[in-house]
Amino acid sequence: MTDNVVDVERAKPVTLGGQVYAELCDRLIGGELPPGEKVSLRSLAEALGTSVMPVREAVSRLVADGALTVSPNRAISVPIMTLSAYQELTTVRMAIEGFAAERAALHRTPSDLTLIRRYDAAFRHQCVTETRDTAVAMRANRDFHFAVYAAAGLPSLMKIISGLWLKIGPLLNFDMRFSPERLSLGGAEAHHGRCLEAIIARDGPAARAAMTGDIAGTAAFIATSGQLHD
Incomplete structure (x- = not known):
């Protein structure tokens, strides 16, 4: 993570899910996840060194934020903007x-x-x-x-x-x-x-x-x- 400036619940993520949420926010804000990219819970969990549960929690919050989207077949991806x-x-x-x-x-x-x-x-x-x-x-x-x-x-x-x-x-x-x-x-x-x-x-x-x-x-x-x- 960068040292200080992307302040999305970075000050005190009290749960592992909060930490994962902050990391995914950092990647989205930094442009590391391009539009249309599929998001795999298991792959993210492996990359972040955690279990699937906190990743699922973080992804659910990002879907609610409008930063990720879920298709009818339950696939998760970065939205393609009009x-x-x-x-x-x-x-x-x-x-x-x-x-x-x-x-x-x-x-x-x-x-x-x-x-x-x-x-x-x-x-x-x-x-x-x-x-x-x-x-x-x-x-x-x-x-x-x-x-x-x-x-x-x-x-x-x-x-x-x-x-x-x-x-x-x-x-x-x-x-x-x-x-x-x-x-x-x-x-x-x-x-x-x-x-x-x-x-x-x-x-x-x-x-x-x-x-x-x-x-x-x-x-x-x-x-x-x-x-x-x-």
């Missing part, structure tokens, strides 16, 4: 995550800045290196975003954003997973850099603009990729 649903979620994300970035610029602490700089540097490295690792890039992108959102200092806001990313996460890194050149050409590095600069300068509107620009840029690529249909 274009209209994706566009709706993108609109909501731009409003909520833009607000979080704006507030982060006004309320960030020195430790917040340390984390944001760390993840920005990790993502930037993957954008410029010739031997890029898309899995590392996806984690760094996710961690940068959530470090910014955490800096807003509103735990309830983090829960809302985490809920959005549970649904959108499997698609968010489509451009990096299938088009690695997007790391150097897609503009995310520049948007992240502008967001960091705005947060350092405590410029809320600029931080919001950079974050919404990042979200909109990725959304435009995915919407025109031919992968989403109504």
